[in-house]
Amino acid sequence: MNVPYPISDIQKAEFASSGHILLEGVATNAFVRQYRPIIRDACMHFGTETRPIEERDTYGKAFLQTTNLWQRDQKVRDFVFQSRFAEVAATLLGVEKVRLYHDQALFKEPGGGPTPWHQDQYYWPLDTDRTITMWMPLVDIDSNAGMLTFASGSHRGGAVDDLAISDESDRILAGHVADKRYPVVRAERMAAGDATFHLGLTIHTAGGNGSEIMREVMTIIYFADQTRITEPRNSHQRADLETWLRPRMPGQLADGELNPVLN
Numbered sequence: 624m625n626v627p628y629p630i631s632d633i634q635k636a637e638f639a640s641s642g643h644i645l646l647e648g649v650a651t652n653a654f655v656r657q658y659r660p661i662i663r664d665a666c667m668h669f670g671t672e673t674r675p676i677e678e679r680d681t682y683g684k685a686f687l688q689t690t691n692l693w694q695r696d697q698k699v700r701d702f703v704f705q706s707r708f709a710e711v712a713a714t715l716l717g718v719e720k721v722r723l724y725h726d727q728a729l730f731k732e733p734g735g736g737p738t739p740w741h742q743d744q745y746y747w748p749l750d751t752d753r754t755i756t757m758w759m760p761l762v763d764i765d766s767n768a769g770m771l772t773f774a775s776g777s778h779r780g781g782a783v784d785d786l787a788i789s790d791e792s793d794r795i796l797a798g799h800v801a802d803k804r805y806p807v808v809r810a811e812r813m814a815a816g817d818a819t820f821h822l823g824l825t826i827h828t829a830g831g832n833g834s835e836i837m838r839e840v841m842t843i844i845y846f847a848d849q850t851r852i853t854e855p856r857n858s859h860q861r862a863d864l865e866t867w868l869r870p871r872m873p874g875q876l877a878d879g880e881l882n883p884v885l886n
């Protein structure tokens with residue numbers, strides 16, 4: 624893990640054109656073996672969902688979400704602060720340095736519902752399109768276990784609508800993806816430690832978890848250094864400003880203590 628992960632010019636071009644890419648072995652087997660129990664325990668400890676799946680709404684059924692574990696657990700911080708991950712993010716974005724936005728563990732339970740089609744950037748008061756998420760399963764998964772699925776090239780259409788993740792975003796963006804004939808792309812399987820990276824504007828979804836195992840996924844979101852904060856455009860962006868960017872304010876550089884440079 625101390626050596627950089629190699630990215631070829633072909634992979635960079637693929638990412639620029641598709642808005643997403645699958646990379647194998649971004650974390651080594653030994654590294655995943657070491658950190659999987661740490662992240663799982665942190666999710667158990669800090670997770671707050673207690674309702675049975677049947678009683679939750681669409682968002683609640685999609686995954687158990689536990690955020691910014693790096694602030695709560697020193698060992699998870701070691702995982703999130705890996706410069707190897709951040710360097711891949713910077714290389715794919717074509718920028719020199721990236722900052723941490725936040726991390727989230729997204730565990731989709733067996734029987735968990737689909738993740739509606741959405742664009743991440745709707746949530747983020749950041750004045751850049753240079754935002755990227757690393758999505759890494761900590762267990763081997765097949766396509767029926769809630770694989771992340773992308774509308775290839777959809778980032779080039781910009782922000783499509785002002786929609787939070789919901790049944791409505793799912794309906795409208797599924798229609799948009801079909802109208803624009805974006806290829807819908809997902810991996811058949813991913814091994815623990817493989818990762819996908821996608822841009823904040825890439826339209827994406829994930830299926831329900833039809834397998835019998837918990838889909839344990841860890842994500843890390845980065846943005847380009849020197850990015851400024853925008854005036855929040857919705858309640859989610861106001862919450863993000865408070866939660867992930869404090870003490871910085873709209874108009875300022877997003878370079879507060881919660882947003883360190885990681886490469």
Ligand SMILES: O=C(O)CCC(=O)C(=O)O
Nearest residue numbers: 729738743756758829842
């Ligand atoms: O893991 C999922 O089901 C959805 C993840 C996602 O939308 C993201 O990481 O941006």
